[in-house]
Amino acid sequence: MTDADFDYIRKLLVDRSAIVLGDDKRYLVEARLAPVIGQLNLPSITELVSKLRSGSNPAIVTKVVEALVTSETSFFRDISPFEVLRKQVLPELIVARASERRLTFWSAACSTGQEPYTIALTLREYFPELANWQITILGTDISTEVIAKAKQGIYSQFEANRGLPAKLMVKYFKQTGTTWQLDASIRDMVEFRPFNLATAWPALPMFDVVLLRNVMIYFEVPTKREILTRIERVLRPDGYLVLGGSETTLNISDTFCRMERAKGGYYQRREHASLSPG
Numbered sequence: 001m002t003d004a005d006f007d008y009i010r011k012l013l014v015d016r017s018a019i020v021l022g023d024d025k026r027y028l029v030e031a032r033l034a035p036v037i038g039q040l041n042l043p044s045i046t047e048l049v050s051k052l053r054s055g056s057n058p059a060i061v062t063k064v065v066e067a068l069v070t071s072e073t074s075f076f077r078d079i080s081p082f083e084v085l086r087k088q089v090l091p092e093l094i095v096a097r098a099s100e101r102r103l104t105f106w107s108a109a110c111s112t113g114q115e116p117y118t119i120a121l122t123l124r125e126y127f128p129e130l131a132n133w134q135i136t137i138l139g140t141d142i143s144t145e146v147i148a149k150a151k152q153g154i155y156s157q158f159e160a161n162r163g164l165p166a167k168l169m170v171k172y173f174k175q176t177g178t179t180w181q182l183d184a185s186i187r188d189m190v191e192f193r194p195f196n197l198a199t200a201w202p203a204l205p206m207f208d209v210v211l212l213r214n215v216m217i218y219f220e221v222p223t224k225r226e227i228l229t230r231i232e233r234v235l236r237p238d239g240y241l242v243l244g245g246s247e248t249t250l251n252i253s254d255t256f257c258r259m260e261r262a263k264g265g266y267y268q269r270r271e272h273a274s275l276s277p278g
């Protein structure tokens with residue numbers, strides 16, 4: 001791949017998704033685009049780039065962007081965010097929303113669905129008292145490919161084993177050959193939609209919990225700042241923002257503050273964070 005090809009691809013990716021690739025990501029680009037070149041029967045990345053430059057086929061642009069995003073995820077990823085959800089956040093929300101009996105969650109870069117399904121499984125398994133509440137779980141991602149897989153709720157043995165307690169696997173999944181499909185009753189709890197965090201947002205409901213995990217690491221500070229400002233507008237005043245283990249709002253947003261004594265990357269508006277019992 002020439003320097004010009006690499007720079008073109010990097011610019012395309014940042015323009016479309018806000019994802020920034022450093023100089024050291026040349027190998028990653030080559031490895032991830034190799035299957036795309038194969039599918040399109042092209043001899044090299046240079047040919048792919050000239051197709052992209054001609055602008056004649058928007059589907060190729062989508063294919064390239066989707067091939068370059070990192071969609072690594074798992075059920076109950078990092079464990080502690082979901083322990084905090086179960087032991088602290090949901091009990092607090094159940095008290096705070098007792099009169100409305102409604103809870104809304106947004107997994108804002110949900111990849112193949114394990115994150116929003118983990119919320120659904122947690123609610124179904126541990127909170128039978130929510131059975132008559134109106135529950136909304138929205139799962140969104142820039143990649144239509146991962147959204148299609150998320151909707152199916154079919155996982156390989158490896159994906160299902162990764163993070164999912166055996167008890168929940170047996171209770172809520174059906175095995176067909178080497179794959180495991182999540183029960184329709186859990187799948188139906190989550191609504192999936194393609195959604196680009198870096199372009200204009202469509203109307204959204206107000207959320208009690210927004211999970212924005214392991215995606216901001218790919219963005220530059222002005223993009224992170226803009227996204228957090230938009231999240232402020234769709235998060236209820238006492239709502240919770242959850243970031244990935246290596247992500248922070250420090251030096252990006254003055255509004256959010258890490259919740260005291262809660263592990264798992266939980267943030268609230270400054271005035272609420274200090275009130276949390278921990």
Ligand SMILES: C[S@@+](CC[C@H](N)C(=O)[O-])C[C@H]1O[C@@H](n2cnc3c(N)ncnc32)[C@H](O)[C@@H]1O
Nearest residue numbers: 017069071072073109111142196197213214215
């Ligand atoms: C590493 S995965 C994280 C998945 C999940 N949140 C987790 O922590 O396990 C990052 C996801 O962010 C998505 N993504 C990247 N840029 C995005 C953007 N601009 N808008 C929405 N999603 C984006 C990718 O497609 C990918 O599925």
